[in-house]
Amino acid sequence: RKEVEQDPGPFNVPEGATVAFNCTYSNSASQSFFWYRQDCRKEPKLLMSVYSSGNEDGRFTAQLNRASQYISLLIRDSKLSDSATYLCVVNFNAGNNRKLIWGLGTSLAVNP
């Protein structure tokens, strides 16, 4: 089983749609969870950390289910500028946030 697994997509949605991405991770000792966004041939940029209680940042909502080792990202009212690859990222180390393990990413295209 891959360490971090995501549906690669692509997801093609119209503007204003709600879209959900899922991610599973294999190591139950994982400590920290993130969603990063990556535009084509650009660096990954932190979108949001994912907390056990779930968290929301504007149109973005992240959920974590430790029992199922599952992370999700929900984007509401999607914009053209949301088109990117969304990377699920997991940190297996406690404390000092060292090695990040990356999913392959889910590609999103928001269409006018």
Add this chain to the structure above:
Amino acid sequence: EPEVTQTPSHQVTQMGQEVILRCVPISNHLYFYWYRQILGQKVEFLVSFYNNEISEKSEIFDDQFSVERPDGSNFTLKIRSTKLEDSAMYFCASSEERKPQHFGDGTRLSIL
């Protein structure tokens, strides 16, 4: 907003040559990282660095690779004898303790 900067943005090198990729982390960050991303593949951890020494490295980070923090600001990745398969985007990242990592915009390394 402070950012991680990387130079050069693109490096073209003959196979077998040495290459040095440079990074200036965010000034108050204490943890430094190198990742790489081969075109079309996921981001892969190479090495983490703290307190002037390597804290963790991956299987990719073999004897051909080394890192250095030669002064108070730069963090470098050296590849001693480059191979064709070293062609990739190389990302530097830095973080504060227990905080998410912030990435530079990468160096595209092309080995001919």
